[in-house]
Amino acid sequence: MNKLGKTLAAMIEKSGSISLYDFMKLSLSHPEFGYYSRQEPFGEQGDFITAPEISQMFGELIGLWAVDAWIKLGSPAKFNLVELGPGNGTLMADILRSARVAPAFLAAAQIQLVENSPRLRAKQATSLSDHEVCWHDTFPDLEDMPIILIANEFFDALPIHQYCYQDGVWRERLVSTADNGFAFSLSPETTSLDLVPACADGDILETCPDGEEIIGRLSKLLSVNGGAALIVDYGAADTILGDSFQAVKGHGHVDPLNNPGEADLTAHVKFAILKKIAATQGITIQGPTSQGRFLERLGIEARHHMLRQKADDAQKKKLDAQLRRLTSASEMGTLFKVMALSHNMSASTEGFGS
Numbered sequence: 001m002n003k004l005g006k007t008l009a010a011m012i013e014k015s016g017s018i019s020l021y022d023f024m025k026l027s028l029s030h031p032e033f034g035y036y037s038r039q040e041p042f043g044e045q046g047d048f049i050t051a052p053e054i055s056q057m058f059g060e061l062i063g064l065w066a067v068d069a070w071i072k073l074g075s076p077a078k079f080n081l082v083e084l085g086p087g088n089g090t091l092m093a094d095i096l097r098s099a100r101v102a103p104a105f106l107a108a109a110q111i112q113l114v115e116n117s118p119r120l121r122a123k124q125a126t127s128l129s130d131h132e133v134c135w136h137d138t139f140p141d142l143e144d145m146p147i148i149l150i151a152n153e154f155f156d157a158l159p160i161h162q163y164c165y166q167d168g169v170w171r172e173r174l175v176s177t178a179d180n181g182f183a184f185s186l187s188p189e190t191t192s193l194d195l196v197p198a199c200a201d202g203d204i205l206e207t208c209p210d211g212e213e214i215i216g217r218l219s220k221l222l223s224v225n226g227g228a229a230l231i232v233d234y235g236a237a238d239t240i241l242g243d244s245f246q247a248v249k250g251h252g253h254v255d256p257l258n259n260p261g262e263a264d265l266t267a268h269v270k271f272a273i274l275k276k277i278a279a280t281q282g283i284t285i286q287g288p289t290s291q292g293r294f295l296e297r298l299g300i301e302a303r304h305h306m307l308r309q310k311a312d313d314a315q316k317k318k319l320d321a322q323l324r325r326l327t328s329a330s331e332m333g334t335l336f337k338v339m340a341l342s343h344n345m346s347a348s349t350e351g352f353g354s
């Protein structure tokens with residue numbers, strides 16, 4: 001068992017089985033042994049690759065989406081440009097590069113990054129060395145100004161609780177020790193959940209309290225100060241039932257309870273629940289739509305064509321593969337969804353159709 005495994009096993013020995021939420025939170029964010037504190041997650045050499053690391057086209061188009069949103073907010077002289085979970089800082093760097101078409105946007109933007117990994121903060125500092133940036137461990141109480149927020153593959157990295165339906169009641173799924181490792185168990189206590197009306201034996205429900213809290217606070221900020229938020233992540237548009245807890249290492253799936261801290265743990269984002277929370281604050285909601293259609297509506301094909309014109313044969317092949325990876329239904333195009341929340345805008349944000 002690795003060091004984090006031993007720490008978790010000792011906790012369980014002392015106080016009993018732990019929630020999946022605690023297991024996932026410590027596996028990802030333990031200050032010494034957590035996944036984001038010690039591993040190099042992104043890229044071909046890492047465990048998985050995210051859209052901005054696949055191609056500059058992704059961040060450039062989102063940069064233009066943000067400039068358009070800023071114009072529809074009345075081109076405020078100051079606004080908070082926030083990114084949740086910026087990884088290597090590639091997405092924000094691409095956003096700021098393409099936003100050079102609107103110097104007043106760049107002059108107005110107060111860049112706020114929400115990142116709890118010191119290792120990734122250092123990477124972001126390098127990628128964004130030409131810009132003034134402010135970091136936060138958690139989603140901050142932002143100043144009294146409009147907000148434009150971007151989150152790509154942030155909500156899927158937040159810890160979840162799982163509940164299992166059996167004999168007419170819900171019980172929380174816990175993590176216990178077993179055979180020099182970990183196994184799932186069920187809490188003897190029942191939990192009352194009114195999120196879903198009718199369920200069958202064996203159904204699993206996942207909740208993500210941290211994600212729900214952030215969407216609640218973000219919606220409040222949008223309703224008071226105005227602004228727009230773009231959330232890109234994987235998950236179904238409507239379904240909220242099902243076991244989506246998973247671990248990825250070296251671009252393949254592994255057992256999520258094995259070797260904690262050594263694989264990326266994620267769960268599908270429940271867009272239906274996030275929408276419901278935003279709706280209670282009177283926020284305009286667009287989507288979720290598929291990432292493929294969103295990028296096509298923003299003009300990824302034209303951008304791809306432009307980049308191709310200056311490319312040699314090997315680069316052309318690479319650009320074609322990048323376009324496919326981002327938009328094709330058999331790759332990220334359909335599984336990944338995009339949702340926008342906005343308030344106080346002169347028109348809807350781009351990318352969602354009429």
Ligand SMILES: C[S@@+](CC[C@H](N)C(=O)[O-])C[C@H]1O[C@@H](n2cnc3c(N)ncnc32)[C@H](O)[C@@H]1O
Pocket residue numbers: 036042050051052053084085086087088091114115116117120137138151152153154157158
């Ligand atoms: C899957 S990565 C996505 C990186 C980046 N957005 C991209 O598209 O390449 C998740 C990011 O969220 C950060 N993160 C995860 N949980 C967090 C939390 N609870 N608070 C702040 N940042 C968190 C990670 O450190 C990492 O930067």
